[in-house]
Amino acid sequence: MSNVMISGIGAAKSSTIDRVAIDEVILFAENDSRLHDVLVNVYLPALKKKKKSGKYDKEKAVKLMEYYYTNYIRPEMKKPSKYGYDSKFNPAERKVVAKYFLDLLETEYM
Numbered sequence: 001m002s003n004v005m006i007s008g009i010g011a012a013k014s015s016t017i018d019r020v021a022i023d024e025v026i027l028f029a030e031n032d033s034r035l036h037d038v039l040v041n042v043y044l045p046a047l048k049k050k051k052k053s054g055k056y057d058k059e060k061a062v063k064l065m066e067y068y069y070t071n072y073i074r075p076e077m078k079k080p081s082k083y084g085y086d087s088k089f090n091p092a093e094r095k096v097v098a099k100y101f102l103d104l105l106e107t108e109y110m
Contacts, residue, residue: 015092022096025087029073029101032082038072039101044109047102051110058102065098073097 029035043064050056069089077083089097 015090017093017096021087021089022093022100024085025069025073025077025089025097026100028077028083032076035072035076039068039105040109043068044105047105048110061102062095062098065102066094068101069094069097 029039046064047056047061050061074087078086
């Protein structure tokens with residue numbers, strides 16, 4: 001198991017990040033068509049709208065993507081018929097997942 005200690009702005013004072021669990025969550029979300037549709041059809045238009053109006057804030061965008069993890073990915077993963085794993089992440093791990101999906105949207109769709 002690969003754990004990394006991080007500290008700094010936006011992270012808990014000293015949080016352990018479980019890279020294996022994060023990779024599992026990302027792979028699950030990328031391979032679930034419903035989650036992909038929500039990402040592209042709900043979150044992407046909101047981010048595009050903010051960029052177009054000049055009100056885009058990277059930190060708020062990361063927070064929005066944390067909501068994507070909390071409201072869509074985690075509940076889907078918890079379902080026994082899907083994956084049956086509760087990926088209850090600490091704030092630093094949620095931020096890593098959020099930044100991954102924000103970067104994906106910015107590089108692939110915006």
